[in-house]
Amino acid sequence: MRAPKRVVIPIDSQEPASWELARAYAEKMLELSEVRSSEVILLTHTKQQLRHTSLGSHIGEGAVKVLLKNQTLSMPPSARLRHETIKTIGTFVRGTVVIVFYADEELLELVDGLDGIAGVVVVPWIPGDVDNWIARWNPIVHGKPQTEAADLLSDKTVERALTSVTRMINLAHGVLHPRDKQYADDVLRILRAKGHMLKAEAIKSWAISKGWKPDAASELAKLANRIANLKSKPSISKIHDPHGRYERWVSGQD
DSSP states (O other): OOOOEEEEOOSOTTSHHHHHHHHHHHHHHHHHOSSOOOEEEEEESOGGGGSSSHHHHHHOHHHHHHHHTTOOEEETTTEEEEEEETTTOOOOOTTOEEEEEEEOHHHHHHHHTOSSOOEEEEEESSGGGGHHHHHHHOOEETTSOOOOOOOSOOOHHHHHHHHHHHHHSOTTOSSOOHHHHHHHHHHHHHHHHTTOOOOHHHHHHHHHHTTOOHHHHHHHHHHHHHHHTOSSOOOOTTSSSHHHHHHHHHHTOO
């Protein structure tokens, strides 16, 4: 299945247009999807975000009552909309489109871990809350021309080293196997010993963009943060062929 289409709507969530545009993009994504599906999920942090909020006003009181009963609403021409929260989202139809309303990094990492979705439409709670996600995926931003994607990791040696880690692990796993974690730890220690900066958040975002599950990417970022904050450069004498591996990363031969 193709990578999901991604759209950000940088309109104040208090404005009715934010919901109308989200619906319109979701409907278009279903229309263009290579997988036949008629399901749209409205994802928020909690059920309370449907009650007495701008989103509730946009949707309408009657529609909110239906969604709060875990029932679905019709969307033209033939789609069905249901509501899920960060705690309840589970099974879904392949080809589903997800509207993430009041989006922040936590909600978006959850969506990044979903397999088989056709599209993601994001309406941020506060515009800056989705900056990392925009940098990660270079989505369409409504009302703005799409630009070339920026490099998440500016240090190409670090990127090649982490690519070697990516090739070693099973990307379907939500967490790192102990052997994979040790391999990643060795790679990060070599990089730190050779004087490279390890920017944990950038590494995490890069890993997610390369297919890592968000929890596994978070583990990698925690390793990077711990090694980056060592008071002195780590010893790499017990790591297999650290200098040879490093030279291959520098030259791009690994």
